Amino acid sequence: MSVLIAIPARYASSRFPGKPLATLTGATGETKSLIQRSWEAACLVNGADRVVVATDDDRIREAAVAFGAEVVMTSADCANGTERCAEAAQTLGGGFDIVVNLQGDAPLTPHWFVEDLVAGLRADPAAEVATPVLRCDGRALNGFLEDRRNGRVGGTTAVFGTQNHALYFSKEVIPYTPGTYADADTTPVFHHVGVYAYRPAALTAYPDFAPGPLEQLEGLEQLRFLEHGRSILCVEVEARNRQFWELNNPEDVSRIETMMTEMDMA
Template sequence: MTVLIAIPARYASIRYPGKPLVSLKGPDGEKTLIRRSWEAAMAVRGADRVVVATDDDRIRDHAAGFGAEVVMTSSDCQNGTERCAEVAQKLPGFDIVVNLQGDAPLTPAWFVEDLVAGLRADPGADIATPVLRCDGRALNGFLADRRAGRVGGTTAVFGTGGRGLYFSKEVIPYTGRTYADDEETPVFHHVGVYAYRPAALAEYPRWPVGPLERLEGLEQLRFLENGRQVLCVEVEARGRQFWELNNPEDVPRIEAMMAQMGG
């Protein structure tokens, strides 16, 4: 099965304008968010092609400057999945299309590799996405973000066979207790990566935005609202920390994680 990785990146983010071009300091120097995300994608084994998908000339020029292949997409795309659907239309013939979002530079290569393997092994799934069990430290970070009114990580609940039931920016399920930093919790962090079958991805832009997607601002809910099977693939951290860059406040947090990991 051939695999295309698309990295959607837009400049006009409502919460964080210009986010793809924000610089992040690491042990390997200072690099932009989009470059670090591209480097993460290039480390994935089994990917046949990696492209940056954008509608912005500044991002295009910058990405081309460090060697990335760029596909220009419409400014009408409302989210990364719609942008990936346009890329898949322009670059047909792949069996799996991966959406490695441009705000997740800490995504380990094995997250994507496990995700692709999970979709290959489950012919009934239309889309697959990774989930990472939270320890107490991660869960407490989520709760602190919510108390401060910040949008932090997304959580996921799923049933038999890993079938996704719901995704939320609130912390679900409700636990009613606190956990030690190194304690295992029943809460799963949804990692913002997706692997799609092209047929399901092609349908996505034709569906109207449903009430749940509108309320939560989570693109994957459109698949659930239209009866598509979303496979949640549990992945292992292997000692790595993971966080997405959602707000300006996340920059020092991610830089600290990179320093700790040495990359």
């Protein structure tokens, strides 16, 4: 089964304008843009047949071409990364069995997250979309709760049923947990990792679905699939001592740089 990885990137982020071109300094002191680090993460995925950056912005295109990426230009009218991936796949002429959306704000995504995701979708014919979830330890959960107490949008959490099909995703911390956790404790909360694998039919249909109230309230594009009765498989992945965080706000730059230093990532 052929696999396309598309990295959607837009310049006009309301929370962090110009985010794809923000720079991150690794453990060796080398500085690279967010979009370059995300592209490099995608290139490490085993089994990917093609990796492209999908953008509507010439500044991002020029930066991506300079570090060697293939770029697909898309419309400025794309409302989110899923719509941008759908347009990119169509522009490339289709022909892929699975399209992966590795969002351009997730440079710490380990290659095995994507590999497990693709394997999970292949193994579950009832699933139309798949996305990884990572069980939070106490450190991660306490970080989520601290963000919410301070009015920041942190990571997204997910809840799912016995067959691992998604019930809901939220920027709030769900499910509610009354207890407190030490950093190394296992918790019942799952961090939703911002990567998706789509079957082509589901991805093609997505732009024609009307955005529903849940998507609009939460600002989470995957809720459009759930609101239209489409099935999303949540694939539990293992951290393997890797830290993971998405760059949602300007203050996340220092958080991710600290993680990169701790993990000795160049």
